[in-house]
Amino acid sequence: MITNNEIKSEIDKLPLSQELLQYYKDKLESFEKDYEQAIKLMDGCRVSHEEYFNLTRELQKKTKEVTNLQKLLSDAQLAIFDERKQLLKVLAENDELKIQEVKDRRKIRYLLGLVDTTDEITYFKKGFYKKFLKNNKDENHDMLNYIGNGNSEKDNIKTNKVAEVVFDNETIYIVNDEIEGLRLTISSLKAQLEEQKKENKKHIEGFKKDRQFRINENESQQQYYFEQIISLTEKINKLRSICRENTKELIQTKSNAKILDRKSKCQLAQYAEDMKILKGCFSEQKDKCDDLKKNLEIKFSKKNDDMINNLRKQLGKYEEELRLEKSKNQNIDEKYKKQIESLNNKIKKINSNYKALKKRRDYEIEGFTNDILRLRKQLKTLENHLVNSETPMDKEIELLNIARNTGKRAEKMTEEINRYKVK
Numbered sequence: 001m002i003t004n005n006e007i008k009s010e011i012d013k014l015p016l017s018q019e020l021l022q023y024y025k026d027k028l029e030s031f032e033k034d035y036e037q038a039i040k041l042m043d044g045c046r047v048s049h050e051e052y053f054n055l056t057r058e059l060q061k062k063t064k065e066v067t068n069l070q071k072l073l074s075d076a077q078l079a080i081f082d083e084r085k086q087l088l089k090v091l092a093e094n095d096e097l098k099i100q101e102v103k104d105r106r107k108i109r110y111l112l113g114l115v116d117t118t119d120e121i122t123y124f125k126k127g128f129y130k131k132f133l134k135n136n137k138d139e140n141h142d143m144l145n146y147i148g149n150g151n152s153e154k155d156n157i158k159t160n161k162v163a164e165v166v167f168d169n170e171t172i173y174i175v176n177d178e179i180e181g182l183r184l185t186i187s188s189l190k191a192q193l194e195e196q197k198k199e200n201k202k203h204i205e206g207f208k209k210d211r212q213f214r215i216n217e218n219e220s221q222q223q224y225y226f227e228q229i230i231s232l233t234e235k236i237n238k239l240r241s242i243c244r245e246n247t248k249e250l251i252q253t254k255s256n257a258k259i260l261d262r263k264s265k266c267q268l269a270q271y272a273e274d275m276k277i278l279k280g281c282f283s284e285q286k287d288k289c290d291d292l293k294k295n296l297e298i299k300f301s302k303k304n305d306d307m308i309n310n311l312r313k314q315l316g317k318y319e320e321e322l323r324l325e326k327s328k329n330q331n332i333d334e335k336y337k338k339q340i341e342s343l344n345n346k347i348k349k350i351n352s353n354y355k356a357l358k359k360r361r362d363y364e365i366e367g368f369t370n371d372i373l374r375l376r377k378q379l380k381t382l383e384n385h386l387v388n389s390e391t392p393m394d395k396e397i398e399l400l401n402i403a404r405n406t407g408k409r410a411e412k413m414t415e416e417i418n419r420y421k422v423k
Contacts, residue, residue, distance in 0.1 A: 067218050074211045081204050257336050264329055
């Protein structure tokens with residue numbers, strides 16, 4: 001970076017006009033602004049890269065947490081299935097115990113009906129469990145009356161034993177039928193439960209297989225995504241290095257353009273000074289020639305007229321050459337400006353494409369490689385363009401040759417004028 005003191009010292013050395021100085025200052029300010037904007041854009045790209053990497057890391061952490069939660073949920077579901085199995089076993093055992101209790105009570109009542117009872121009193125629970133009785137309402141009502149009125153039945157046994165036996169036989173026959181029906185229902189329920197258990201086991205095995213398959217699939221996907229992220233990070237780092245190199249080359253080309261612009265302006269200033277000197281010399285020589293004309297009008301009138309005409313023609317040629325040189329220099333400046341504008345536009349396009357890539361990465365990772373290849377192609381075109389946009393040295397050599405020729409012609413003119421003075 002050139003300091004202000006160095007710029008001032010260089011400007012003081014050059015014999016420039018105020019307009020050229022102002023032009024140089026404006027150019028320097030514009031170039032410095034462009035340089036600052038390029039640095040800001042590079043900083044923004046770096047910040048966006050860092051944000052993208054942080055987001056990818058957070059996404060990986062979230063995916064790992066989700067997979068762990070899914071595994072814990074599947075384990076909890078398996079534990080719930082095991083608890084349900086145990087609960088079904090407990091319910092089946094409880095039902096068997098209740099049925100056995102009913103059988104035992106019926107046997108006790110039957111035995112008490114056959115044998116004369118003592119004065120001891122036995123207490124029974126009133127009524128069956130309704131879920132074990134699946135006969136008609138009248139039969140259930142008779143059985144409940146028989147169980148609930150145990151003491152009254154004992155009194156009837158003392159008075160009339162024959163009716164008691166018949167009644168007991170009838171009731172036993174009815175209870176045996178009920179027990180057979182209950183057994184059938186229980187066997188059917190057991191068969192249903194076994195079928196349900198088999199189906200549940202099949203479902204659980206299928207769920208376990210599905211769970212294992214999903215776990216393996218998630219692990220493979222995570223491995224694949226991790227490898228993709230590593231490859232993409234490597235590619236991004238390569239792109240960063242390429243972008244940095246390109247920016248360095250661009251800055252170097254800008255600095256070269258500045259140097260060439262300064263050189264061209266210095267040459268123009270030198271040409272202007274030479275023109276001023278030539279005009280001053282010409283005016284002096286013209287005055288001297290006028291004095292000589294007055295003294296030697298007769299001798300050198302024709303020769304002086306021819307020389308003046310030749311000098312005028314040569315001056316016209318010199319002016320035309322200077323105009324051509326100015327137009328050439330202006331064309332060169334316009335070309336440089338166009339090249340710089342095209343480079344800036346291409347940099348803006350690259351930045352816009354890069355922002356589009358950053359948005360696409362969040363939504364689709366698979367298309368990221370195609371966008372990187374596209375960026376590479378654009379960068380290659382930029383490199384080719386930068387290589388092709390070198391300064392035309394042949395034109396500068398032509399300008400220097402023209403300047404040398406003009407200097408030689410001016411020396412010849414001064415020598416001829418001195419000869420005329422001597423004569």
